Amino acid sequence: MLSDPLTGFGAEDRRHHISLLSLLGEKRDSVERVKTSVMAFSYSTNDHVLATAETREVYLKNRKPSLWQQLGKWRDKKHSYRRICIMLSALALALWLLPTQTLGTPNASTACNTLPDLMRSLVSNLGTVETAFIPTNSLNVSGTFNSIAFCRVNGSVPYPENNVVFFEVWLPETEVYTGRFLAVGNGGMAGRIDYVAMVENVNKGFATAGGDSGHRASENNDGDAYPGGVYLPYLHDRNQVLAWIRNSIALFTPPAKKITGAYYQDPPHHTYYKGCSTGGAQGFALAEFHPELFDGIAAGCPGNWYSHLALSFLWNQQVTLEGSAFLPQESLDSIRNAVLDKCDALDGVEDRVLENPLACEFDIESLACKYLAINTSACLTPEQLAAAKEIYHGPRHSVTNRSIYPGFDFGSESEWMFQEGRLSLSFSLPLLQNMVFDDLSYNGSTFDWAADVDSMDQKVGSLIDATSPNLTSFKTNGGKLLVTQGWADPFNAATWPINHLAEVSRVTGGERQDWLSLFMIPGGGHCGGATSYPQIPAKQNSLEALVDWVEKGHIPDDLLGTAPADASGRTRKICRWPQTAKYIEGNPDESHSYICEDTNH
Structure with a gap:
C-alpha cells in the first residue's frame, strides 16, 4: 500500500x-x-x-x-x-x-518521460503506457532495493474476449545496461507480477519484463484458493486459462522488447527467460509453443505437467488421511534422519544431505513398530508405513497401473507435511471444482483414479500442460534450456524433470546434448532452500551460466551454490546431471573440494 x-x-x-x-x-x-x-x-x-x-x-x-x-x-x-x-x-x-x-541523469529521466508518446507510434495494439523514472535505492521490494536507477514502464496487451495482460518493463540506465532482455515468470496461480524477480534482475543490468499472466489475483481470491470451495473466474475463461501458463509471456514479450529497443535506440542483442515453479512450467511452454522468442530459458522446479502435479497432491493427501496413516512432523523427521544415517556418506563426506538420493538403498520397513518401541516418533504403524510407501511411489492409474506422476525421494521426508493436506486444498480441489466437475462442494473423496484422471487430462491438461518431448524447433532455433530442480522440493517430485528430459533427449536425438542441461540440487527446496536443510546453499548462478552458454558456447558443467539459510557461507558444486559431486579433499564446505563424476542412477 x-x-x-x-x-x-x-x-x-x-x-x-x-x-x-x-x-x-x-x-x-x-x-x-x-x-x-x-x-x-x-x-x-x-x-x-x-x-x-x-x-x-x-x-x-x-x-x-x-x-x-x-x-x-x-x-x-x-x-x-x-x-x-x-x-x-x-x-x-x-x-x-x-x-x-543518485537521481540518475537528466537525459535518462527525459527519455523515460517521453517514451509513451514514442511507443504509441511504434506499436498499434499496445494499451496505455505509463512511465516513471526510479532513482537509485528508492524502491524497496521485500527488503531488496534497486541498486541502480531505471525507467519503469507500465503497459498492457489485449488478447481474445476482451482480456488483457498487464506487464512492466524496467529499463536500467544506459551506463549499466548489458544489452540483454530478460522476461521473468510467475508463481502458483499467478495473477500478479513477480516484483522480487524484477528488482533482482534489473540490478544485474538486464532490461527486465514481467506480467500478471493474463488475469488478476485481486479478482481471484488474491491468488490463493485455500481451503477450496472458491469460485475462481479465470478458471472459467478458456482464454485466461491458456494465457496463465502457455501464452502470457509470449503476449507481452514482443512489445516489451520494442519498448526496450526504443528506449536504448537499439534492440537487445540477446533475449532470455527465467522462471520457477509455475514460472518453470511457463519456460517449458515457451520452448514448446513459442520456440522462436528466446535465446535461452532457465526453468526451475518446473510444474509443466501441472494437471498431474495437482493430482499428486490429492493422492498424497488421500493416502495419509485415514486412521493412523497420518505422518506427523516428528515422524517425517525421524524417517529422514534414518535415511541420512544410512546414505549420507555416499558422496565421500558426512554433511547430513544426500548428494544423489537415487543411489540410496534404504528399507523403510526397518522403522516398523515391530522392530522399534511403540509410541516413539521413529516407530511407524502399518498404516503409516503403507502411506510413506505410496508417497515414495507416486499416484497410479487404477486401471492401467501407469504412473500418473512420480513419487518423492529419500531425504525429502521432512518436507512432506504440505503434501498431507494444504497443497491438495490449494491446487487440486480448485482445478477439480472449477474446471472438471463444475461443483464447488466437490471434496475429492470420490475421485476415480481412472475415469476422473482422463477427465482431468481432457478438461485441464489440454489447456495448461507443456509436456511434449519434441522441442526440436527450440533446439533448431539455437535455443538453450537450463533446468534446475531441488531434491528436497516439498511440491514437485524431483524425478519429474529427470524423467521428462530423458524423453526430450531421446526424441530430439542424443543422450547428452549441447542445448539442454539439468542440474539436480542436493537438499534443494522449491525455488530456493528447503527448511530442513538450512546448511545447503539456496541460490545458484543459473542465469549467469545460461548467458555464458548462449553467448560464448560454454556448456555449463556445474553451477555454484551459495547463500545457505544458516549464514555459514558454505558453497557447493552442483553438477550437470547425470553427474554428481564427489568429495576429494580440502574443506568440505567449499565447492572446489568436489569434482563431478558420472553416476549410474
Missing part, C-alpha cells in the same frame, strides 16, 4: 540532494525537471500501487521551499554574503555525509 509517496527516499535527503546539485553548478531548470520527474514507490507482496502523476503533483504543491529558494529569500532580505558562504561550505560538507542515492 502506498502510504507515503516518498517511501524509501526521504524528503530531507531528496531536498538536500537537489539543492546541492543546484549549488554545485547544475542549471536551475534542469534541477526542477529532475525534481518533478522523481517518484518513489512502496511495495508489498500482495498490494502494489504505482505512484501517479496526481501523487507527484500533490507532493510538489505541499513540499517545503528548497534550500535554493531559501537562499533567494535570504538574499532578498539582504543577508550578508559571508553568511551565505558559510552556509554553502556547510552544505558541501553535508554532501559527503548524506547516504549515497
Whole structure:
C-alpha cells in the first residue's frame, strides 16, 4: 500500500540532494525537471500501487521551499554574503555525509518521460503506457532495493474476449545496461507480477519484463484458493486459462522488447527467460509453443505437467488421511534422519544431505513398530508405513497401473507435511471444482483414479500442460534450456524433470546434448532452500551460466551454490546431471573440494 509517496527516499535527503546539485553548478531548470520527474514507490507482496502523476503533483504543491529558494529569500532580505558562504561550505560538507542515492541523469529521466508518446507510434495494439523514472535505492521490494536507477514502464496487451495482460518493463540506465532482455515468470496461480524477480534482475543490468499472466489475483481470491470451495473466474475463461501458463509471456514479450529497443535506440542483442515453479512450467511452454522468442530459458522446479502435479497432491493427501496413516512432523523427521544415517556418506563426506538420493538403498520397513518401541516418533504403524510407501511411489492409474506422476525421494521426508493436506486444498480441489466437475462442494473423496484422471487430462491438461518431448524447433532455433530442480522440493517430485528430459533427449536425438542441461540440487527446496536443510546453499548462478552458454558456447558443467539459510557461507558444486559431486579433499564446505563424476542412477 502506498502510504507515503516518498517511501524509501526521504524528503530531507531528496531536498538536500537537489539543492546541492543546484549549488554545485547544475542549471536551475534542469534541477526542477529532475525534481518533478522523481517518484518513489512502496511495495508489498500482495498490494502494489504505482505512484501517479496526481501523487507527484500533490507532493510538489505541499513540499517545503528548497534550500535554493531559501537562499533567494535570504538574499532578498539582504543577508550578508559571508553568511551565505558559510552556509554553502556547510552544505558541501553535508554532501559527503548524506547516504549515497543518485537521481540518475537528466537525459535518462527525459527519455523515460517521453517514451509513451514514442511507443504509441511504434506499436498499434499496445494499451496505455505509463512511465516513471526510479532513482537509485528508492524502491524497496521485500527488503531488496534497486541498486541502480531505471525507467519503469507500465503497459498492457489485449488478447481474445476482451482480456488483457498487464506487464512492466524496467529499463536500467544506459551506463549499466548489458544489452540483454530478460522476461521473468510467475508463481502458483499467478495473477500478479513477480516484483522480487524484477528488482533482482534489473540490478544485474538486464532490461527486465514481467506480467500478471493474463488475469488478476485481486479478482481471484488474491491468488490463493485455500481451503477450496472458491469460485475462481479465470478458471472459467478458456482464454485466461491458456494465457496463465502457455501464452502470457509470449503476449507481452514482443512489445516489451520494442519498448526496450526504443528506449536504448537499439534492440537487445540477446533475449532470455527465467522462471520457477509455475514460472518453470511457463519456460517449458515457451520452448514448446513459442520456440522462436528466446535465446535461452532457465526453468526451475518446473510444474509443466501441472494437471498431474495437482493430482499428486490429492493422492498424497488421500493416502495419509485415514486412521493412523497420518505422518506427523516428528515422524517425517525421524524417517529422514534414518535415511541420512544410512546414505549420507555416499558422496565421500558426512554433511547430513544426500548428494544423489537415487543411489540410496534404504528399507523403510526397518522403522516398523515391530522392530522399534511403540509410541516413539521413529516407530511407524502399518498404516503409516503403507502411506510413506505410496508417497515414495507416486499416484497410479487404477486401471492401467501407469504412473500418473512420480513419487518423492529419500531425504525429502521432512518436507512432506504440505503434501498431507494444504497443497491438495490449494491446487487440486480448485482445478477439480472449477474446471472438471463444475461443483464447488466437490471434496475429492470420490475421485476415480481412472475415469476422473482422463477427465482431468481432457478438461485441464489440454489447456495448461507443456509436456511434449519434441522441442526440436527450440533446439533448431539455437535455443538453450537450463533446468534446475531441488531434491528436497516439498511440491514437485524431483524425478519429474529427470524423467521428462530423458524423453526430450531421446526424441530430439542424443543422450547428452549441447542445448539442454539439468542440474539436480542436493537438499534443494522449491525455488530456493528447503527448511530442513538450512546448511545447503539456496541460490545458484543459473542465469549467469545460461548467458555464458548462449553467448560464448560454454556448456555449463556445474553451477555454484551459495547463500545457505544458516549464514555459514558454505558453497557447493552442483553438477550437470547425470553427474554428481564427489568429495576429494580440502574443506568440505567449499565447492572446489568436489569434482563431478558420472553416476549410474
